Amino acid sequence: MTIGELVNKSGARMRVFDMGRRLEEVTEPVFAAFEQLAAPWPSPYLKHAWVGILSWNPTEPGQHNIWFLKLPLDEQNILQPGPRDAFVAHCLRVAAAPEQKHGDAPCSYRPDQGRMAFFHAQALMALGQPATQFYATARAYLSGDIGWDNWQQLGLQGLAEVVARLGDEHNSQLLANAMPFLPAVPRNALLNFLENVRPDQGLTSAINDALSAVVANGASVADLSAFARALSNSVNDGQRSLLLQALLAHPLASEVELLAAIGSRCWRDLDGVVLKAYLERLSGNLQGEGAFNALVADLLTLPGMRIRVMNLLASGGLSDQLNQAVARLFSLVRTGQGNLQ
Template sequence: MSISQFVAGTGAEMRVFDLGRRISAIDVAEFEAFENLARPYHSPYLRHAWVGILSWNPQEPGQHNIWFLKLPLDEQNILQPGPRDAFLQHWLQVIAAPDKEHGEAPCSFKPDGNRMAYFHSQALRELNQPATRFYTTARAYLSGDTGWDNWQQLGLQGLAEVVARLDQENNSNLLASALPHMPEVPRNVILGFLENACPDVALTIALSDGLAEAMRSNADAATLAAYCRAMSASVSVDHRQQILDVVLAHPHASSLELLSAIGSRCWNDLEGARLNSYLESLAKAGAETFMALVADLMTLPGMRGRILEAFRHPQRSETLSTAIGALMAGARGGVQ
């Protein structure tokens, strides 16, 4: 039995979300194929599929169920079914003996507060439910009506709902106009939520301007990383790739936080000369960082071939050549 079959057997419908690198919807048919071992997971993170499953029964309005699961994958990113089966067995026991204490279900995990807020925002949209009262408060703040320094009353939920509804009530333009005025704390919260969204061109330009200002003011690597993540799924491919080129030429380019952000969120744009620049920065960051982030990138669809091609680049630096040699030596040692 699969999770999809289990949910269908209760008469419920479900939606599935990837919660690994970013929070995004997964087609139910695609998830079913993954569960049936017919296809690899499309966006693995740390050798797992991190998913949020929202289910509800149309005959019971207002009632819904949420599971957060961390499902182990094999070397080809195919589901290892044993832990998933243990999760289902747990819930079958819960149904059979609902008054008994069963403990935590296998494979369960609890997202942090920011991811919970954004997932909840997505769930409200899927269930066609209205936004919370925090949404109205957040929009009033972003309009400047309440004063830019009066952000302490804002809740994560309200800001998450604005980002989750960029296509509604002119929210994208509202956010683009607000970003230059926002203090660091609420701005960074917004940037964190935007990594799960697809900013339009106008919002991407506002983010790009914010990043340029951050560079002029010698902002730390964490701030640059936040902007990169926020633009990682922008609809404007040219803009986001230009930004990466600028960031990879910055003095902070070899910082672990920035390299991790680019590798985990911006990997779709790492190819050709841009990938070469990224690998050079990784090599400068040290052997441990290089091995860990390259290994993670190689689990992503299409990246292994790109990376192996970059490894053969004739003009790579001695630092990168040494890092590649250590990586290959470690791989051979693992095989033995």
Template sequence: MDPIQSLLDLIHQTGARCRLFDMGRRVSKVSAEVFGRVEQGQIAYPQPYLHHAWVGLLMWHPKEPQRNAVWFLKLPLDEQGFLIQAVRDDLLQRLLQNISGLLDGGPDALKDNPFSFKPDAEKMAIFHAHAKVVLGLPASQHYEYAQHYFAGQLGFDQWPNLGLQGIADIVVRLEQGNNEALLIGALAQLPDAPLQALCCALEHVEPSHRLMQALQPRLDQCLKQHGGDQGMLAALVRALSNSTSDTFRQAWLSRILASERALETEVLVAIATRCCESLKDPALLQAFLERLAAGDTGQNGFSRVMADLMFMPALRRPIMQAFRNPERSETLSAAIGAMFGSNFSSH
């Protein structure tokens, strides 16, 4: 047996096949090659969230399905976003001590492991939906109900029976059958609660331009209101955050940031945590920073959001440039000064 030097080595030696998912800001696939390089300390973890790598591992044995296993690991990163090697070594030691559970696919492989975590119900539903696709299994028993519901066959008031898993299954299988068309046809008539749940599921996939266009009237309606929509605008931000159409996404975000509703904590947090890719755009970033500095989150919220965003390698430099923009407002200057101390240089 070769010496085990990484998590992927260990999994490989159990004979399992493995698929990795990032479970931080949203559920998305991570290639084994990228994760291997992260493990070796060659690159920073590409999607850090709250200074950790949140990873879901789906392991399966095609001929022995009873040995299939799922691990969720929360791994601390250093100041540059690299995996702390001592942590990785500690994790490996702990897993090797539980090797019997590991080889049997038993649940005790992660017993008492300080690096394991349990995703929230929404992410768990999306992960399970992906796992069924990867393993070539049919969707859950909730899938058919969700299809009938979005087709309008049950009455849109029947949403209390619509489980998160059914929504997750339909979203992960958006391109199968007529699932996308069902959703497009239903959007205008959906009550707020199922629409919100659907929007929060859509952030984990890449909704098409057509689907986003169908959501547009609901966004227009939201922007005309002055709050009180119980998180609907924040959910719409999440729905568009991973959309395939950059121009559409940027246009939506510009409109949201131009409205007074962009001062609301929930809306600011949704943009900060879900729209990191869009915030690379200097004009959008500047508008976002101005809203965050003036918004309901206060100075504490500003500092916490910025600490998380500046931890992302792709955003650190654009943020520092925006901080030094001579056109920035007094409010933003004061927030930056309070975060870094008044001697922060604007040159």
């Protein structure tokens, strides 16, 4: 029995969300094909499918279940069914004997605060429920009504709900207007949430302008990583490519935090000169060979990335530093001390 069949058998409905590289909904047909081992997980992260599943029964208003699961994948990003089957068996045992203690469900995990807040924001919308009281407070702050320095009273939940409801109440324009005035802490929290949506051109331009101002005043690696994540799914492909080239030319581009953000969130734009710049920076990262090997291996699990990377490596014109890093990685693979999956 699959998770989808388990939910359907109970008479419930469900929504599935990818919780890995960004939080986005996965359609039921895609999830069903994945569970039936007929298709790979579309966006693997660290050799797993990280999913959030919201289920509810239309005949029981106000009642719903939430599961956060980390499902292991094989080398082709196909589900390894054993752990999933163990999770389904656990659920059946709980349903048969709800009064007993059954321990934690197999494959379960707890997302970080930001992921949890955005999932909750998406769940409210899926269930047709109103926003929390934090939403109004966040909108008041982003309007400038309570002072830009008075952000300590804000919660992540309110900011997450504004971003999740970007198309409501002119929220996209609200964020664009607020961007030049935001202190680093609330700004970076918003930028991290924006990776989960598709900022329009107006908001994208405001984010780009804010990035230019931050860089001029001395950006931190956390700042640059947040901007990379925010623009990773924006509407303008050409603008994203130029942004990545600028970030990879920045003095902080050898920091692993920034390189990991680019590799895990902006991978669709890593091609040609941008991919070369990324791998060159990665080969000289400040944490050394282990970080290079881990980030390259993760990149190669993504659809289409293996051929892009291999074509680039075969094209020549790479630095000695990058050639040596690649040679060491392949040496580890040949001796069985590492892998590229």
